[in-house]
Amino acid sequence: QVQLQESGPGLVKPSETLSLTCSVSGGSISSYYWSWIRQPPGKGLEWIGYIYYSGSTNYNPSLRSRVTLSIDMSKNQFSLKLSSVTAADTAMYYCANLSRGRYGPGSEFAYWGQGTLVTVSS
Amino acid sequence: SSELTQDPAVSVALGQIVRITCQGDSLRNCSASWYQQRPGQAPVLVIYGKNNRPSGIPDRFSGSNSGNTASLTITGAQAEDEADYYCNSRDSSNNQLVFGGGTKVTVL
Numbered sequence: 001q002v003q004l005q006e007s008g009p010g011l012v013k014p015s016e017t018l019s020l021t022c023s024v025s026g027g028s029i030s031s032y033y034w035s036w037i038r039q040p041p042g043k044g045l046e047w048i049g050y051i052y053y054s055g056s057t058n059y060n061p062s063l064r065s066r067v068t069l070s071i072d073m074s075k076n077q078f079s080l081k082l083s084s085v086t087a088a089d090t091a092m093y094y095c096a097n098l099s100r101g102r103y104g105p106g107s108e109f110a111y112w113g114q115g116t117l118v119t120v121s122s
Numbered sequence: 123s124s125e126l127t128q129d130p131a132v133s134v135a136l137g138q139i140v141r142i143t144c145q146g147d148s149l150r151n152c153s154a155s156w157y158q159q160r161p162g163q164a165p166v167l168v169i170y171g172k173n174n175r176p177s178g179i180p181d182r183f184s185g186s187n188s189g190n191t192a193s194l195t196i197t198g199a200q201a202e203d204e205a206d207y208y209c210n211s212r213d214s215s216n217n218q219l220v221f222g223g224g225t226k227v228t229v230l
Contacts, residue, residue, distance in 0.1 A: 035219070045157075045165065045208050047219040058217055094164060098219070107212035107219065108155035108170035115164050 002027040004095050004113035012089075012120050018082040022095030022113060029053055029071065033098035033105045034078045036069065038091040039115075046091075050098050050105060051078055058105075085120045092117050124148040124213040126222035133228040134199045142225045144192045144209035151214040154192030156185060159206045159224075168207075169194055196227075204229045 008020035022034070036048040049059035051069040059067050063082070071078040082089060092115040099106030126146040134140035144154050153172055157165035167176050169185035182197045192211075196203055209222040 037221075044224045045210075045221040047210070047221060050219070060218065099170075105212065105217055105219075107152050107210065108167055109157070109165075109210070110167050110170070110176060112164040112166075 002032075002097055002111040004097070004111055006093060006095050006113045006116040008116060008118070010117060010119060012085055012118060013122050014086055014120055015084055018080070018085050018089060018118055018120075020080045020093055020095075020116065020118070022078050022080075024076045024078070024097075027097075029073055029076045029078070032100055034069075034071065035096050035098045035109060036080045037094045037096055037109070037112075038089075039094070040088075040091040048080065048082075052105075087120050090118065090120045124211075124218065124220045126154075126209055126211065126220055128207075128209060128222040128225045130223070131226040131228070133230055134196070135230050136201065137198055140196050140199050140227060142194045142196075142207050142209075142227065144194075144222045145190055146211065146220070146222075147190055148211045148213045148220060149187060149190050149192050152211045153187045154185065154209045154211050156183075156192075156194045157208045157210070158203075159208065161205075165208060199227075199229050201229050203227060 003025045005023045030053040033050045035050040051057045066083045068081040094115045096109040096112045156169040159165040173185045208224045
């Protein structure tokens with residue numbers, strides 16, 4: 001069973017870069033696509049982007065200019081960087097695995113991390 | 123951009139049937155997946171594909187897809203089914219993922 005665990009600072013200052021890492025255990029990082037999803041307090045889920053072990057990425061257009069995903073196969077980890085953060089980026093951030101379809105990504109997120117709350121405040 | 127629309131809230135009597143819907147153009151080419159999120163917890167996948175349940179998900183949960191609408195049905199709602207439910211799908215034109223706004227299910 002795949003398990004995911006997010007890590008990173010819980011407090012980021014406005015205009016700085018949010019950096020989170022997701023550690024994957026119980027499965028090979030080359031078996032799936034890997035995604036970040038966030039949820040502002042009291043609100044719904046927002047897909048941020050996904051990365052494949054090859055390094056190919058796909059980002060939510062609303063965040064594309066500020067998001068970078070990367071993957072480290074040697075450590076079975078993938079990471080999120082979100083630049084120029086504001087209070088609107090305050091949210092619970094989840095990492096999750098995205099299924100692999102026949103010719104590319106699937107559409108379901110079967111395994112999720114427990115989430116990490118990131119607050120943007122000075 | 124793709125959007126998925128869900129009713130904000132629905133209530134159901136204990137043991138009765140409740141259906142939650144999700145509408146969006148991306149559903150014409152990609153089946154919806156459904157997630158249950160209890161307060162303070164991460165979402166849990168309950169339905170994916172045509173109508174598949176991950177291991178451990180009770181068979182009272184079922185899904186269907188028709189045209190631009192997907193539905194999640196709970197047949198015989200239990201107290202523990204009280205939660206927020208989110209649908210998601212993938213836009214086949216650009217492989218981007220999208221979530222619905224969520225439906226809060228209250229079991230009376």
